[in-house]
Amino acid sequence: MTSVANALVVLPAIDASDPWSIFPVAKHFIDARWERREVLIKQSREITRDSKKLIVALHRLQMFDTAGLAAATDKPLARIAQLCATVNTTIGHPVNKERFYRDLRPGMEELIEALSFRHYLQTGKLLSYEETVSALAASGHSVTPELYILGLMDLGGELMRYATSQATNRAVGIVFAVCHFMQQFFHGIPFPFFVCMYVRE
Numbered sequence: 001m002t003s004v005a006n007a008l009v010v011l012p013a014i015d016a017s018d019p020w021s022i023f024p025v026a027k028h029f030i031d032a033r034w035e036r037r038e039v040l041i042k043q044s045r046e047i048t049r050d051s052k053k054l055i056v057a058l059h060r061l062q063m064f065d066t067a068g069l070a071a072a073t074d075k076p077l078a079r080i081a082q083l084c085a086t087v088n089t090t091i092g093h094p095v096n097k098e099r100f101y102r103d104l105r106p107g108m109e110e111l112i113e114a115l116s117f118r119h120y121l122q123t124g125k126l127l128s129y130e131e132t133v134s135a136l137a138a139s140g141h142s143v144t145p146e147l148y149i150l151g152l153m154d155l156g157g158e159l160m161r162y163a164t165s166q167a168t169n170r171a172v173g174i175v176f177a178v179c180h181f182m183q184q185f186f187h188g189i190p191f192p193f194f195v196c197m198y199v200r201e
Contacts, residue, residue, distance in 0.1 A: 036090065040100050043087045044107030050080050051110040055117055059162055063121050063174055073118055080111060084139035097142070105147065111136075112143070112151025117158050124177065126152075126185060156182060 054076045061068050087104065091097055097104075112127075115135055119127035132151075133143045163178040 036096070037100060037103055039090050040087065040103045043083060043090060044104050047080060047083050047087070047107030048110045050076060050083065051107070051114040054080070054114045055158060058114070058117050058121060059158075059165060061121060063124065063177075066122065069118065069122055081139050084111075084136070084141055088140040105150075108136075108141065108143075108147055109151045109154065112148060113154040113158065116152055116155045117162075120155070120159065120181070121162075124181070126181075152185075156185070 054073060057072045057076065058069075061072060091100065112132060115132065116127040119125070119131070129143070129145065129148050132148050136143055159178050159182060163175045166174040166178075
């Protein structure tokens, strides 16, 4: 497999006197694009995998345990940051971020879910859009409002799992805190927005 780390695919010159010469050129262009896409899909899956591992680690922690959160999540977050940097190298030219957006979206959604879950355990609050943009800016990734919301949609399931786990430990205060947070969160998002998001999916 040839390298796909360069910016844009440089097309060879086309011989105007030979119309058939366009086909090898088109093949070169399509092959290079699909090769880059396959690499990005694999890298997105790696981000998804490590983000899920981070979420599993977070479920074992208590809320507001700053020291425990740092010890359990600093290394996984550093690993994910390295993967994000590798993705940027593969993308190359900024125009490719839009071109391969759908291929990268699953991994970025899972990462936003993990970051928002960690932020809730640390502060008891929702990770804002601005905080998400700032967190991912260091790795060179931009966050659209759509991507941010899609990442948050998965947060509810993790919080309900966390509340269920805490209920078995008789941590009733945490259960009610999560319940109150979820009510505020979903009441703040209009129902038509959910319809639009899931129709697009």
